[in-house]
Amino acid sequence: MKNILPSIICLFLIIKVTAQENRKFFYATLQDEVSAIANAHVINLNTKQGTFTNNNGEFRVLAKANDTLQISFVGYETKNFVVDVNHFGMQENYIQLKKVPIELDEIAIKKHNLLGHITSDTKHIKSKKEINAETLNLPFAGSRILTPAERRLHTATSSYGGIAIDPLLNWISGRIKKLKKFKAIEDKEKRIEHIRNNYHILIEYELKILKEDIDRFIYFVESANDFTPSFLHNEVTMILFLQKKSDEFKKLNPKNYK
Structure with a gap:
């Protein structure tokens, strides 16, 4: 003893x-x-x-x-x-927190020929015109940049004038179907990465999922039939869904979660 x-x-x-x-x-x-x-x-x-x-x-x-x-x-x-x-x-x-005064850098005042009247002063003010894709009226300026999978799919399904021969040939050869599959895989990886980056601390410390099971659990959550991508835009809904799925995950792995 x-x-x-x-x-x-x-x-x-x-x-x-x-x-x-x-x-x-x-x-x-x-x-x-x-x-x-x-x-x-x-x-x-x-x-x-x-x-x-x-x-x-x-x-x-x-x-x-x-x-x-x-x-x-x-x-x-x-x-x-x-x-x-x-x-x-x-x-x-x-x-x-306590506010602190912000000190501005010294300003050098130069002579000018402005009179204080908008109608006359605007004639003396020179401004540089911003040059970018939008000011040059380039095609698709300001549109969202496509991902590699989106870009390949867009190219395969688009035609520029005349009969759309390329999309037809791509559809017959099965290339469009394959590109859509790549796009779906890319979207899935984005959702999984979003869950991992934003909720891995919650999953490990609050839901008590073992560190070696975190990636497997995230795949389990994203692949669930009742999961929808809209959950990713609502933190409260996503947390409640993760809590629900953690119970299901632990029941499927009783040896590790007693």
């Missing part, structure tokens, strides 16, 4: 240290003396992970007690905020 007791104490200490390393989401609202601050940069200096505040000044970031958050925004003093264990309770957390 005396030999077992030290082992039990060591095991308890290891579990306690490990538990302290576990981080959960810290929620807060960033504001100045008047209103909320949107698009401010928040980074956890201990984990080097960061985020931005939304239009209401709200943000969330993985943290634990004694982590230091560095908060910065143009026109405000950078602030280091130390997270306390009480910040994870039911209370709302508010962090205030």
Whole structure:
């Protein structure tokens, strides 16, 4: 019994240290003396992970007690905020930034022949005309740049005057069908990459999906019959869907998720 007791104490200490390393989401609202601050940069200096505040000044970031958050925004003093264990309770957390005056560079004033009247002064003002695809009236100026798969499909299905021979030949040869398949694969990869970039922290730390299963889980989510690409444009809907699919995924893998 005396030999077992030290082992039990060591095991308890290891579990306690490990538990302290576990981080959960810290929620807060960033504001100045008047209103909320949107698009401010928040980074956890201990984990080097960061985020931005939304239009209401709200943000969330993985943290634990004694982590230091560095908060910065143009026109405000950078602030280091130390997270306390009480910040994870039911209370709302508010962090205030202080505005700082912005010093302008020295301006050199030159003599001019302007009189202060728009009708006469506009004749003396010379401006350089912007030269770009739109001002030159080039074809397709200002349109969205196509992806490689979209460009190949567009080329194969388009005709420029006369009878559309090329699209017909491409359809007969099966090339259009193959290009559409490539386009579908490209779209799928984009959706998977979007989920991985925006939700991998949530998947690992909140949904408790094993790190080695994250990629497999993301493919499982994107391939689900009840998944639609519109979910990617609504964060709340996507989070609820991920929570639902995490339960299904764990049931399909009972050995790893007991």
